[in-house]
Amino acid sequence: MGEIAGLAIDDSGQSLTVVRGVRRRYSFTVDGPDRVGAEDVPVEVTGIVLGVRYLYSVLVEGSTVKSRTIVRPSRNTDVAKVDLEWCCLREHVPADAPALIISAAERHLPEALPRRFGEYEPFQGKYSEAGMEGFGQAWREATSWLFFSGSGLCLGGALSGGPGEQYPDRYWSMSLTLLADPLREAPWRDAVRDLFTTLADTLGAFYASAECIRDSTEIALCTLRFPEGWLGLRPAPTWWSWFGSPYASVADLLPATGRRPTVNGVLFEATTEPRPRDQTEPLSRWLPANLFARIGPKPGHVQPLPLIRAAVVPDELS
Template sequence: MSYDLSVYAPAPLSFEGLLALVRSAAGLDVDGSPSSDAQSLTVVRGARRAYCFTIDGPFRVEPEDVPEEVTASVIGAKALYQVLVEGSEEPSIPHAVKFARKLAKATGGALLDEQTDEVWPKGNRVARPREAARPTELVTVNFYTLTAELPEDLPRNYLALARKYLPEALPTRFGTYEPHQGKLDRDGDQAFTDMWLENPNSILFFKCEYPIARGSMNGPQRNRSVGRTSLHLDNAALADPGWLDGLRRFFVAFALESKSFFASVEVLRNYEWGSRSYEQRPGAEDEIWPIHIGEWKGFVPYPQSWTWFGPEQIKIVSPYLTGRREQHGDHLLHVLAEKPIDRDQLAGLLPDPTRPWIPQELATPYGP
């Protein structure tokens, strides 16, 4: 038997850094003279240099393999250390736990106790800004699905993918009107799904943790051909590469699970982030939606940072796409800018910035 501790980190320490961290703990040292490519270290304790615990790693870990409870505490975990107390050395367990916490702190990661499933540290992954209000850009994320193809488990899929890739997108409160009636931590996942199913002709609104202000999900109404799910968030968060990667993974995964035939991520300028949410400033940009009263009307006339196309849309827009393409089955992720930027900057990336990204006849006639 062993006592197992896992430390997930955005990036590993250098070999020298790991040795120094061990030796910075009173009474601990590394046994022998391990080489810099060693994947396992034996840690000894005291003058008698008795076995204390073993450190295995770092190992590369994919975001899909990081436990949800860890994702809720650390952004962009890509490395895994395992701290193991082997055999019956129970007196060594407190030393191993204390070191594993030091390792988590040194790497900006999180510790998972495999015996208790407890995670350390706990708390919000993204700190809420302290300023009362500050200028920012707003990022909007939209998914469009034919109403006839909406999965019945859409809300449950949304919650599962948010927990896996983007915990800040989880609803804190939700409802079809203000004040929101539901609370996820009180009412549970099924209440979120039930409210969506029981109000097919309404929009289910929800508030989220910073940096996501709010989201919405059209009910499974049959009197309109296209449904939309959306999120609104502070662009300042995308400066963190780990959070940006989490958003991209969530964008692709939910586009697939929601059977979206089109999805987009774009940046809107001239907004202000307050203590809880955002507000428009003078000259704030508005979205142009490709749907009007639940009907598809055509693409927006300006380029967007990330776009998702179903098979029919690919046939239409493929000749006009100039950015990076990423195929996902019969769907396509098109990335014009790896980090979302505003529409004028995007136009500058086109072969001819003076011309629209698609012919005018393919664009919606409805402006903001």
């Protein structure tokens, strides 16, 4: 600030004081930096400033900051995406799961808030009108999947229905689809990672993944859960993998450089930035191959690709 014309720093006090002009008249003061965790940042700030890690106290009028704006491609543009998925046993999912999802999105990635939601399109629910309670009620009454649209880099998501689901099975899951390009910037990755691990820890997940899909020519895999039981770990290379019980113990076999503990599990990052499957090491390089589901035959280029159950599935999930 000492290089800005007309401003100078008066460091005579504990705070950094900025003065102006020849007479060094008081202008404003700056305190900090103080390191803060994501939970300490007001949601009002999270909604407009990306990647907050330090707090400065500045008294200045007329300033405005907004760092979350991205250029969203047109609807028909074929772009790389990242699919996030959280897998849980239904009996472990908290009754207030929608409130936990909303709280995590407000804190870490407001773009993932359910702008509109419903069981079919066009979505009838509007978060701006219904709020958290309306979203939670829609989930409790949903007879199937509850879908929603996001904003910014978040294209949308879905979660298994709540107590009102017509044909519930033992497994419950949630997914989000994000644009991949913004995640090449560290602040966006940090925000999404915080959301990813927070939901894995709080929703009672046993496994979660983040997979980069290059474009529409790359065939997606079908879901890992099915009414008769759990299929196993995702067979395609994943950018991020999160392991809760009973998989957390095998995560120790993964390279330490990409592995770190979270509150209730272990996160593994295969690469810094999201990369397509053919540029990412498969987890089976380090973990037992019999824990992974297998990609089945694809007559007629079936999409999504069918999966065959892993040879070994933990007793808790079988």
